[in-house]
Amino acid sequence: MNHHTFLRLIDPVKDKMFRLALRLLISKEAAEDATQEVILKLWNRKDKVKDYANLEAFMISVTKNHCLDQLKARHNSNLRIIHTNYDNNELSTHRLAELSDEMAQIERIVGMLPEQQKIIFQLRDIEEYDYGEIAEITKLKEPAIRVTLSRARKKIKEELLKTHRYGIK
């Protein structure tokens, strides 16, 4: 597989990879780094990449695992001085400014969800994957995915209703 074929394969997926990384890592810089690293990882394993039936699911799955590893590393090594340690888990003011109040609010609510819920919410409600694909990416069974998704949706709605009510009072 050469350069161009590979880039053609990556192109439709790279935004989705980035958005998932952004959902999990929150900071834009960390998400960009993660996406770049995952693409490089895939490129180095390009001979194996052909063997996967659902290439897109595989790529997303690698991204997911990479980001979770990053989060674990960040958690385990509070003493290491790397820029990811300085990202607090709030959205940067820069990104907040790009979003409207309402969007920022939902972004914040989603940010509070457990990682598994974030992932499944991202994959289903934003990227519109079907349950089969999500099962392939997360290695979870379909009923478990539905339950997790339902929890995420309910939680987001509840939090939104709360803030809406505060707004009225």
Next chain:
Amino acid sequence: MELNDLRTLVQKFEEGKTSLQEERDMKKYFNSNEVPEEFIAYKSLFNFNVASRNIEYSKEIQLNSKPKRKWAYAGVAASILIVMSFLFFNDLTNKKLDEQNLGTIEDPEQAYLKTKETLQMVADVFSEGREDLEYLNEFNKTKNKFIKEQ
């Protein structure tokens, strides 16, 4: 859409039982219509979901990390070269020293005298140092006052 239909659909959505097509229809519906107060949270949520999909990865994809590594090896090679050349030139200067006259004395008599003189000088320096230690005898004097030797 009928209000009741919408309610059941939203209920299904919350339980994770809607199909992708239904979810897409809901996105479209909530995006384009004014909705009753009770669905306001869903409107925000669906708008958020649609908007979130527009974020793009804007950075250039780089597939060749190898050149970087090449330069790293060049750095290693260069430092080895520097160390080697340093050792090499150091060796040269040492050799030069060896070739120079170090003042070796050929005549045995003269060498003997010279050595004696040198050793004498060393001995003088030592004894000079020892003079300073005379003070320590003061301690002994005081000690002997109290502890009589048998």
